[in-house]
Amino acid sequence: MNLGNYLLYRLSTALTVLFGASALSFGLVFLTPGDPAETILDQREDTHPTPEAVEAFREAEGLNDPIPIQYVDWVVGISNGDLGESYYSSQSVTTLLVEHAPTTIELALASMVVALCIAVPAGIVSAVHRGDRIDIGSQLAALIGVSMPNFWLGYLLIIVFSLYLGLFPVSGSGSLSQLVLPAVTLGSGMAAIITRLVRTAMLDELESEYVTAARAKGLRERLVLYKHVLRNALIPVITIVGLQFGFVLNGALVVEVVFQRPGLGMLLVDSIFARNYPVVQGIVLLTAVIFVVTNLLVDLSYYRLDPRIRLGGTNS
């Protein structure tokens, strides 16, 4: 397949997924057991709302329309960049998302950097020295890293570095020093996963015949490792790193609560408890979009990195 067709193909599947995802984001809200209007007014006014007030709220928010109409309205709104308004403030959801996103993006990027800086070297060293003490050590560390709940790790770091050593602030966001602990918390978990992945991928490739062939050519071991093995091993690693990035909100959710960072995770948690559904819908949709886009980018980088895909058929 040539690049144009490949792009078209990938885009069309991505759109299908996005469509489904938007329907799901929208539909989730209707799982709610009670009447959202009542609940919201209840919380907002602190007294039980009158039936009239409830009815007025429903009318104002379009909750009386049939569900498909509500969905179409919502989708039409989205295409104009309008995700609706928060139930509680008159702020638009879009504004809220734009306000909170930078904190989360900052955390995501920083933790990814932390993760890659630890994981790639550790994975390579582990694979090359398979079975040695250094390999066992790094594997054990990775195993512990995978098993640590990040909310606990967060508190552990706070206790040690903030309360005892006083090196970093306990919470908040904005400055670099406030970023360090959250990034390490989130990044170390990802590092553990990626380390294991790099190691397996490297080991798989090291067993390939072309590695023996490269050695038989008389190439220096370093060249064999970095030019031949690593390049092939990175192909599956990139997929996972890409997916991890799409999933970074998973971790950000908890870590933002731990470190009280006002990012998308905190916003989502707050909105859930407040039954602020337009905001919830907006965030859920946003995460799906982020995922689909990263996935698309990963596929395209695959297309560049692995010449086999360029000519072979579908290799999803």
Place this chain on the structure above:
Amino acid sequence: MDPLLRVDNLQTEFRLPEKTVRAVNGVTFEVGRGEIVGIVGESGSGKSVTARSIVGLEEPGEIVGGTVTFDGTELTEADRTTKRRIRGSGISMLFQDPGASLNPVLTVGEQILEAATLTHDGPAKSLPAAFGFQSFRRRPLWSDARNEAIGLLERVGIADAERRIDDYPHEFSGGMRQRVMLAVALAANPTLLLADEPTTALDTTTQAQLLDLLADLSEIEEMSIVLISHDLGVVSEICDRVVVLYGGEVMESGPTERVLNNPRHPYTHGLLRCRIDANHSGTKLPTIDGTVPDRFDSRGCPFASRCSYATTECNTTEPPVTTVESTHHVKCSELDSVPDLDAHPTGSNEDQGFDSGTKSLVNDDSVTDPVVRFENVSKEYETNQSVLESVLSGREQLTAVNDVSFVVRPGETLGIVGESGSGKSTIAELMTGLSGLTSGTIRLNGQPVGIAEDRSHDQLNDVGMVFQDARSSCNPRLRVRELVAEPLIEAGWAQSEQWDRVREVLEWVELGPEHADRRPHQLSGGQLQRVALARAMALEPELVVLDEPVSGLDVSIQATVCNLLLELQEQSGQSFVIISHDLKVVSHLADRILVTYLGEIVERGAAESLRDSPAHPYTAALFDAVPTIDGTSGFEPLEGAVPSPIDRPDGCSFHTRCPMVESKCQTESPDWQQVKGTQSRCHFAESVAGEASPDVDGLGNDVDE
């Protein structure tokens, strides 16, 4: 003058958790400058480990003794850097699977260059280059090197090298990839090339081309070659000397001619005698009993357990090496009792020709009801997988089988032969119902049939199939008894009857009931192939389709399986359809042969007629390409490879490779021509067959349409 390479008493061990296996046990041989030495042995004989030990790539094994001297340098004790230097400039290697030994994400140019730069200007320069992120083609400074790489590709016979140098390995066919590997190996200007089964994965015609190329290189460049193969035929084609390996020890070594014509070791005798020979069809082959054992201790002769001359002493004492003639050495303690090759005594495996009567063809008149009849059958594939894709990139049709008609007669063995991509396996799939046809009719006992799901139980039970890869066709989780019972279960046999039947069928294929409780991974390749055969025969189908029944098996095992097939067919009177790329297997087993090329049948006829006077240049070329040990080769190997079935040539489909092509061939598709005992689709069938003997055998070859 000193030999280029001297391997002396080399010993390599593998330490497994439970035991230590000595894969190479005291191997000694020499390679002179410009000499081609063949190393021959079955799988497990230690040939590959020997080669890898020479260049220091024996890991995870370990060299525990002996020396390897290359051009005056001792290698086993040498440090890593020295070993690496030798690999980079002195010794190059060629591996069995060219697909796996090329890095899939680097262009072939980069991979050739990488080997070449080592000898010129040492290590690569920059880190980005080391990561391969920078393609060399953008660097003007490297244009000399690039030209050199193009030159190398041309030297190994890759057409259009200028353009193809930027292609990736998967864009080449199997044979072409092996040529690319050869170019990589030559890039370092080696004085010695270690070729480890370089042609095993290739078609016979491609194999012939590559062997030719190797012989030329050795002659022109004065390069020494160590050619490792399980096939004595391959070795005899180009080697000056032969080393026969067994159990990690050299059994016999000497000049090719002497070892092949006057072998002294019983193992060499066995290897030579059990070779399937295209010229002796239907005869029972001598075999070597048993299989290659793992070696745990080094006492006694490794071959003793399988040797018919073995004495008790052979099991306990190391046999002496006897020099029978200046350079011909044999390691055997019972040399005096081993007779000459031709005068072999009758033992358990004597030559017992089958009654030739059973091989004679069924008379025309009696072919009233063919078991299977193909009527103008075609099979087309869509090359695009998903609907969306085909909308985007347009449909592409691949014609795997193109307007094919033939019959399978009751009680005959029909061979179908052709290179990979010739459509022979698709014919098998259509016949058994694994895939459906696009047009035409397939009749089974007169009834039109479709895919397996549309066939009645009776129709399914009438056709048995032995798949190409016995390992893949037997579910690894089932025991042998369950595997063989699979067709019985579907046919509704009672549980109690099943077991009796399984035992009986296993007996047919010469497996004892003790095998019934084993699982596939506990069986050898030959045993598993018998299980697959037993399963196909369990319901005594009228027709058994065998796809490459002996490829991938060791020579001695091939012989026993061939014998078994001949015996079974004789006893049961079933029809066999044998599909293979190997003409010698097909012509050994079959009564009649169809030769396929690009999805069409190009020639058909009785096996003998086809062999004695092939009337199609493709058939002739296939016969020529079969390596023989009598040194009669001197043929011109067939050029090129099978064209793509998406874009088939006009006129005669073979004209792009045909040595006798004329303008007529490019436009007119030839009709069937009856020549002597065969029918050929060649405009010049008469003159192709003309050179052969006029012995018309008069055996009917009906036009099956």
Place this chain on the structure above:
Amino acid sequence: MIVATLSVTATLGPVVVPYDPTATNVGPQIQSPTLAHPLGTDQLGRDVLSRVVHGARYSLGIALLVTGIRVVLGTIVGLAAGYAGGWIDEALMRLVDIQLAFPGLVLALVVAGILGPSLRNVMIALAVVGWATYARIVRGTVLSAKEREYVAAGRLFGAPRWRIARRHLLPSVMNPVMVIGTLNIGTVVLATAGLSFIGLGAQPPTPEWGTMLAGGRHYLRTAWWLVNVPGIAIALTVLGFNLLGDGLRDALDPHLQTRVEEV
């Protein structure tokens, strides 16, 4: 071994421990570990050891149940998609794609949040969001197993589709599913605790590990054990299942990649 210890703890532990996990003021409030209270007491004077031991029940029970539902659901969908092929495959896989387009914890949080905070809803949410990974893996395994010649051989014997699926395809699917399932139990433990930590799962005074950790976070300076004891419990549990899963993989399916480490 860790898993075995845990199972014993979860079944027998509650009988052995000295105090009622929810009983308040069995000791002084916020007391660091002593002989009477080996892991100290919390802000309401409850015995932390008793609570942690009781918590094992919740974590293990939920994790096993949720993983079980995921495995069954995913395997059925994956088998159906891989074996049927065609439009059924397309449709099911798009469904899987859509589900996988959401980060698991986020989706579970939203589902649980909308259904209302409770352990039962957390279980529903986690089961609903986790099956797609299995479906994808099972489908992949089925597709490659389908190419094996023994499936073709089965067709030629006239075996009906369900028998081929049960006899040849399902067994080859079992190994990867078992390995991934075991590894997945650990992740589910993490996710359950995570949701409870945020406040959506078990509600106080239930002695669930995530809830306990959330309760202890206000006493970081004064009572380190309140956060760390449940933290260690969670980590050890997850570690145990990861070790078990790795061991299983080495034994059953050495080439399987560890790919399912997100919720």
